[in-house]
Amino acid sequence: MTFLVDLFRIVAIVVGTFFFVAGTVGLLRFPDSLTRLHALAKADNIGLGLVVLGLLPLTENVLAAFKVILIWALVLVSGGSTAQLIGRALRSGRR
Amino acid sequence: MTTAALAGLVGAALVGFGLYGLIVQPHPLRKLLAFNLIGSGVFLVFGIVARRGAAAGFPFDPVPQAMVITGIVVAFAASAVAVALIWRLYSETGHVTLDPDAWTEPSRERES
Amino acid sequence: MSVLPFIDIGLSILVVTVAASTIFMQELFAAVVSYVAYGLLLAFVWIRLYAPDVALTEAAIGSGVTGVLLITAGKRLVPLSRTTTEAEPTLTLRVFAGTFAALVACALGAAILVLPDEPPSLAPEAAVAASGAGAGLGNPITAVLISYRSFDTMLEKIVLILAVVAVWSIGTDGAWGNAPAQLRQARPHPEMVFLAQVLVPIGTLIGIHIFWVGADAPGGAFQGGALLAAMWMMAMMAHLTEPPRIDVRWLRLALVAGPAVFLIVGLAGVFMAGSFFAYPPSLAKPIILFIETFMVLSIAAALPMLVAGPPNERPVP
């Protein structure tokens, strides 16, 4: 059982990290600001989600687990909204 | 090399860059940025002093850390006062310079 | 063998590079943005130095609130970065400043590296004090801030009030009493309003939580207060609430609550424990939490007022 949990943790965190790396590569390699933003927002939200999932078995109690999930939710909300705001600013700037 | 020594060198480098910017950059807002860099470098020095002082079961000496927290708040207040001054100067004159003689003869200023 | 040294070295290089870019960046606004990123990176360095309390403060105040202040200022001043009347620095000045800065940095680096091998520390004293009669708090930093160096902490709150008065006094005579200008002039975008509506209640809860656990865990009045301040600023940016007039009584009371309560409790110490700012050991913890409650209020009120700037010339109708 513990082996399965450990395996799940490792896989989740490694895949999460992969998404982060992919997002960063996108930030550096994509041609314009909107696509860069897209890469960053999408990949990092999923990446963080997987990392949080991988960390969940490590938490000591339900409250701690809740806090870790809350962090993901907050990043999701703020990251998404900021990406929208930046995207809007970019479009109005281009016009 | 320990983390503390490394952070100390980072602190020294930050102070160096900040000092350079403070002297060279003409724009007051950039001088302010440079001042903040120096400030965070100084706080890092407190940080390594605290880390080196780990003893008695604490991973750090709490006294310098408490001082940093006080220092960060004071540095922020200083930035706020400086920004207010820069902004008022800008809205009065349309430009910002630290040269107090720049407005003594406004007529000439306007002609040039 | 661990990977930590490599993480440390990588982080150090990153911090120094971003710091250098804030100085050498051509555009003013880019420099400001780079400074904010730098502040966040610095928070990681603080965590590596086993200073979670400082990391929280640095992230919230050093990077967050200062970032809002500088970005707002930078945005207003963008046209200015091209119209500044100062001449570009001459080569002589650059060489001189570069040499001088390098000398100072080297001297400082050397001085840090040769600090005594058996570092002096007040940690043992603090350990005895925090567990003993002194304060009864689990977080030694909170104990130092509110008990042993309470005088500094109170004075620092006075410095904050003074900074607020200083910022207000930089406005014009006619504007005195008005509210500061909106943190955001135009109507906010719906995304901003949505973000504020979701984040402000949660953030407020988290701020109170950080303050509350600060007695025993990382956190405390400064960090919690800074988070509450950020929430208030966000609400003002989304126009969920307007900045208050600077002469309303509740604002003034909120701003001085921290130092005033600190002062009164300090004076009461003369009668309760025989000395200014002394607390009777049995009551130390409740007294400290009581003082901290008002300090949170003062910090949460002072930081947004410092960011909002002088009162507005033309009051919003």
Added chain:
Amino acid sequence: MADLATTTPGGFLLILAILLPVTGIILCFIVGGRHVDRIALGLTPFGLALAGAIAFRVGQSGKPVFYAIGGLPPPLGIALRADGISAVMLVAAAVILTAAAFYAREKFATLDGVRESRGAISFWIMLQAIWAALNIIFVGADLFNLYVALELLTFAAVPLVCMDGRPETLAAALRYLLFALFGSISYLLGVALLYGACGTLDISLLALRVRPTPAVWTAASLMTGGLLAKTALFPLHLWLPPAHANAPAAASAVLSGLVVKGSFFLTLRLWFFVLPALSTEQVAAVLGGLGSAAIIVGGVLALRQARLKLLIAYSTVSQIGYLFLIFPLAAGAHAWSTIGWSAGLMQVLAHAFAKAALFLAAGVLAETVGHDQIVKFGGAARALPLTFLTITLAGLSLTGLPPSGGFSAKWLMLQASIASGQWIWSLPALGGGLLAAGYMYRILTPALSDGKISIERPPKRYQEVIAFVLTLIALALGFVPQSFFDFIEIGRPLAETGLS
């Protein structure tokens, strides 16, 4: 040194002297409105009384007075410590601040029909903050606590410079702020290193633990550099003239007479109380050399100013130079270092009172004739006899002519430089006197000449009298008895070992 801090009788007076203006700030801020001037003025007698009581306590016991805040002694807690020089400075600050407050009470009163005015509330809060900060600086015994006090002083002094909101005053204030912030952060860096090297920030404990290691030397240089920037010692003086010349007269008097002395006082504390283990002739020579340069450069620039207030401000640059001659003249444990010490402290006091009087008198003059262009002062002395008597007598003290505190200071400096065989320091001291005579002559000649000056507003008699009283104190300092010089030796570390 038996200086380990436990609270001594009367120690609570020290914290009261700090908390009184702090309470004033809080009250002014909450009550606000039309009462700010009454609160601030109402507290001045108590401030004076506390300063007097502390001086009395120190004189009576003949030993420094201590207070451990919260009953928690250093190294973990913060202590306050008042010795001879602290007591003297506390009294001087109380007198000058009270004088400035009463001088300014009409200018910064809230007009009828106004609920609260920017000028009034800012000025009175800042004035009390300066008082609080100076009191901490004079009695503080913890280097980090002193840093907070330095910042408090900065935040109080800078807004006073740009009270009128004209662009040139805003620029002067901004420049002052940047210099002052640089000064504080440099000082703070030194504090960090000192803590790293010695594990305490209490002045008395540090004095026992300091060893001449690279870290301590770096700390000492950084702290000194920062404090010099705040004291406006040449070549870091650029911010001072525009800042001091543009503030309202009462504020200029406080800034020039007291605020720069705050950071100078800390430089004294640092080298004579914290780092006696370090004090070497080279450091003293560098500080003395910069002081000498300041005396000459400031004096020459003062000679070239067209505006009266700028002239006085440059005179401050020059007179600050004199203060730094104390480092070579009072260094070490010699018989003559006592003379040098007396000379330095006398110069601090004489300049504080004379300069405050001069700025207040210049304020009366500018209000009365509507400008401060020196060449257009023809006939002013006849129109304002008392004010010009004040200017003349204050000039007497600045120049160093008898009978005045300025004369005593410079005379003692000459004595110390000859007794110590460092006669080289008597040259700038004498040269500065000549320059001061020159710039005072430049003010007085046009004013004493015949001419008809247009009076815009009749002078306010009480303002003239306040300035005159400050001048009289500057003169009276020339007659202080020997017991005064014994008093300022109280608690001076080297004095004890030097005599034995």
